[in-house]
Amino acid sequence: MKEIAIVGYQQSDAVSDAGAQNEVELIIPVLSRIFEQVGITNAQDVDFVCSGSCDYLQGAAFAFVLGVDALGAVPPIKESHVEMDAAWALYESVLKIRMGHADSALVYGFGKSSPGELPIVLSQQLDPYYLAPQWVDTISLAAMQARMMLDRGLITERDMAEVVARSRRNALDNPHAQLKGDVTADDILAEETYLSPLRRSDCCPISDGASAMVICTVEKAKAWGKPYAVISGIDHIIESHNPGMRDLTDSVSTRKAAENAGMGKGKVDVAELYAPFSHQELILSRALGLGDDTNINPSGGVLAGNLMMASGLSRIGEVFNRIVAGDAERGVAHTTSGPCLQHNLVAVLDKGEVA
Amino acid sequence: MANLAAVVGIGQTSYTTKRNDVSIAGLVREAAVNALNDADLTWDDIDAVILGKAPDMFEGIIMPEIYLTDALGCNGKPMLRVHTAGSVGGSTALVAASHVQSGTFDRVLTVSFEKQSESNAMWALSNPQPFSTHLNAGAGGYFAPIIREYIRRSGAPADVGIKVAVKDRLHGARNPLAHLQLPEISMEEVADSFMLWDPIRYLESCPSSDGACAMVIASEELADKASKPPAWIRGVAMRSEPTMYAGREEVNPQAGRDCAADVYKQAGISDPRKDLDVAEVYVPFSWYEPMWLENLGFAPEGEGWKLTMEGATSLIDGGDIPWNPSGGVLSSNAIGASGMIRFAEAARQVRNDAGDHQVPGAKLALGHAYGGGAQFFAMWVVGAEKA
Numbered sequence: 001m002k003e004i005a006i007v008g009y010q011q012s013d014a015v016s017d018a019g020a021q022n023e024v025e026l027i028i029p030v031l032s033r034i035f036e037q038v039g040i041t042n043a044q045d046v047d048f049v050c051s052g053s054c055d056y057l058q059g060a061a062f063a064f065v066l067g068v069d070a071l072g073a074v075p076p077i078k079e080s081h082v083e084m085d086a087a088w089a090l091y092e093s094v095l096k097i098r099m100g101h102a103d104s105a106l107v108y109g110f111g112k113s114s115p116g117e118l119p120i121v122l123s124q125q126l127d128p129y130y131l132a133p134q135w136v137d138t139i140s141l142a143a144m145q146a147r148m149m150l151d152r153g154l155i156t157e158r159d160m161a162e163v164v165a166r167s168r169r170n171a172l173d174n175p176h177a178q179l180k181g182d183v184t185a186d187d188i189l190a191e192e193t194y195l196s197p198l199r200r201s202d203c204c205p206i207s208d209g210a211s212a213m214v215i216c217t218v219e220k221a222k223a224w225g226k227p228y229a230v231i232s233g234i235d236h237i238i239e240s241h242n243p244g245m246r247d248l249t250d251s252v253s254t255r256k257a258a259e260n261a262g263m264g265k266g267k268v269d270v271a272e273l274y275a276p277f278s279h280q281e282l283i284l285s286r287a288l289g290l291g292d293d294t295n296i297n298p299s300g301g302v303l304a305g306n307l308m309m310a311s312g313l314s315r316i317g318e319v320f321n322r323i324v325a326g327d328a329e330r331g332v333a334h335t336t337s338g339p340c341l342q343h344n345l346v347a348v349l350d351k352g353e354v355a
Numbered sequence: 356m357a358n359l360a361a362v363v364g365i366g367q368t369s370y371t372t373k374r375n376d377v378s379i380a381g382l383v384r385e386a387a388v389n390a391l392n393d394a395d396l397t398w399d400d401i402d403a404v405i406l407g408k409a410p411d412m413f414e415g416i417i418m419p420e421i422y423l424t425d426a427l428g429c430n431g432k433p434m435l436r437v438h439t440a441g442s443v444g445g446s447t448a449l450v451a452a453s454h455v456q457s458g459t460f461d462r463v464l465t466v467s468f469e470k471q472s473e474s475n476a477m478w479a480l481s482n483p484q485p486f487s488t489h490l491n492a493g494a495g496g497y498f499a500p501i502i503r504e505y506i507r508r509s510g511a512p513a514d515v516g517i518k519v520a521v522k523d524r525l526h527g528a529r530n531p532l533a534h535l536q537l538p539e540i541s542m543e544e545v546a547d548s549f550m551l552w553d554p555i556r557y558l559e560s561c562p563s564s565d566g567a568c569a570m571v572i573a574s575e576e577l578a579d580k581a582s583k584p585p586a587w588i589r590g591v592a593m594r595s596e597p598t599m600y601a602g603r604e605e606v607n608p609q610a611g612r613d614c615a616a617d618v619y620k621q622a623g624i625s626d627p628r629k630d631l632d633v634a635e636v637y638v639p640f641s642w643y644e645p646m647w648l649e650n651l652g653f654a655p656e657g658e659g660w661k662l663t664m665e666g667a668t669s670l671i672d673g674g675d676i677p678w679n680p681s682g683g684v685l686s687s688n689a690i691g692a693s694g695m696i697r698f699a700e701a702a703r704q705v706r707n708d709a710g711d712h713q714v715p716g717a718k719l720a721l722g723h724a725y726g727g728g729a730q731f732f733a734m735w736v737v738g739a740e741k742a
Binding site: 003049052055056058059060062064065066068069071073075076077078079080081082083084087091092094095097099100101116121122124125126127128129132235236237238239240241242245253256281325326337339342343 | 356358374378417418424429434435450479596603608609610613700730
């Protein structure tokens with residue numbers, strides 16, 4: 001199968017409230033920077049464009065339509081959209097390149113979550129007949145999951161606090177992070193609980209922003225003369241929607257997707273995991289079998305800033321950044337969707353040859 | 356080059372105003388099971404599921420693929436959700452095809468649906484946005500001025516739209532799944548129906564339907580062994596342009612022309628009217644037939660209406676290039692599914708499996724979908740033969 005490379009990644013700062021900026025205004029600066037990074041002019045210079053967004057964050061049907069305004073789509077372009085995190089837009093683009101209908105693709109995701117009450121909004125992605133009418137919000141579902149882990153002795157509250165503290169410290173080196181600080185687990189444990197057993201710090205913040213990536217065939221990456229990382233594997237799997245039908249303390253689909261993506265074929269220097277709640281990072285790192293030799297969420301992860309519909313793509317972008325910076329040779333990126341880690345995508349990235 | 360892939364199973368629900376007898380999960384499952392039965396396959400034979408629908412606000416469920424995974428037998432498999440406005444049913448079929456054409460999967464299920472009765476599409480389309488013009492017009496109000504401009508430019512007689520409305524409903528009367536069953540419809544009846552958005556009358560508009568459509572798409576190796584004749588995918592194309600920009604051609608959009616040129620090139624089509632046997636084209640308002648006849652190269656610019664008036668697009672009149680023998684969007688409009696229905700009906704024709712609306716001997720067919728402000732296009736060409 002054709003080898004596909006990542007040649008560019010950019011993201012906006014994760015901010016708690018982007019104010020009067022609309023979605024196009026969030027996207028345009030990120031696209032300008034990625035065009036500069038890759039050395040192209042606009043979306044006309046790639047063969048395919050795919051984006052991820054969610055109408056309900058914008059509060060209007062067709063959130064992505066205005067996104068096209070950010071692209072310079074005159075003359076018309078080959079373009080598609082997923083109502084999912086942009087990591088799945090990347091997946092669609094990978095298929096497009098593999099089938100030979102594109103050599104390069106621009107992928108972007110964006111979300112402005114601040115105007116609404118995100119946990120309540122997302123309750124409306126649950127089963128509309130049995131769960132959504134109860135308005136079970138995302139934090140309550142995650143709290144239930146954390147409680148199951150604690151009750152089974154799989155984790156302690158201190159383990160969760162350690163995840164948060166590491167995220168805050170790692171985020172000190174991430175210029176785009178929303179939450180950062182020289183914080184210890186004791187500081188976190190001193191906080192009162194929010195939705196027991198979760199403290200506010202166990203939950204990712206609500207953020208506005210966008211991220212973008214350019215991928216292409218390895219031949220094209222060499223022709224462009226840009227440093228690149230190779231997507232050596234990518235797979236995703238969804239599980240039952242009914243929270244009573246699966247073991248919420250494990251992530252079977254993450255483990256299987258990682259196997260399918262070939263994660264086990266070599267050592268993993270760095271991992272970026274989409275864990276909106278601290279205990280979920282523990283579920284994910286255990287499902288992936290990550291040990292002390294893997295640097296987990298060096299960006300701070302989404303606990304440091306969660307760009308809805310773009311955070312999954314950002315995990316892949318963060319691993320790309322570390323590989324092209326020479327900090328890592330091989331890494332794994334994870335994305336999730338749905339309540340309590342229902343749907344998971346895993347990508348394995350390897351260092352490319354020197355351009 | 357893309358790997359060869361083919362449609363090996365097609366399933367639809369019947370289309371109607373309210374499917375109160377099933378949940379949303381029940382609706383999509385009905386179409387999916389029909390497709391699996393048509394392909395003589397079971398859930399275990401499917402490697403991935405690709406779901407499409409129009410805006411989530413049409414039902415009031417955010418990212419319904421998350422909830423529909425159980426109903427679509429997808430637990431433990433990949434699930435992808437496509438959303439590209441009204442073209443989504445077509446785009447979803449193309450994304451599903453890419454799962455196989457890329458060599459990544461051997462056999463996938465694709466489903467698209469709309470259960471319009473769960474909410475109100477007109478409301479969902481009319482939420483005001485900060486700093487944006489608030490149209491509050493729905494789709495018909497948006498397209499009516501563009502149609503008037505077409506009439507002005509082409510000098511088409513006033514009854515072209517009426518003719519299309521009658522033709523597609525007579526086609527629909529031959530399709531037991533079609534929402535509108537109007538075998539007695541006449542030009543007078545359409546002309547006398549009330550004016551909604553001048554020049555679009557009530558009977559020149561699509562209905563509001565519940566329904567779902569599904570297809571199984573398989574690799575060449577598996578399609579060669581299929582129990583029924585496959586519809587080979589001979590070309591796939593998508594194009595997008597912004598809703599508004601200075602100098603935009605809204606009557607005959609560049610994105611549609613480019614998309615058609617791309618898909619014809621892949622399928623080896625030089626003269627679409629001559630080379631294609633049948634077309635299923637997204638015509639939600641009657642006048643879009645002559646407009647798309649020109650946009651898709653079946654007629655020179657300004658002359659699409661002549662094909663309509665000559666009966667060239669009518670199966671019943673024995674026209675040389677029947678358009679929408681299934682009755683089209685004018686007979687059934689489950690919005691998110693409407694594009695996929697066009698793609699699936701094109702495949703039914705080349706499988707010689709279209710029942711009473713079969714175009715005799717059809718070997719090569721176009722499936723077409725558009726969306727947004729006539730700015731998103733998805734097309735495929737399917738054939739009875741591999742090349």
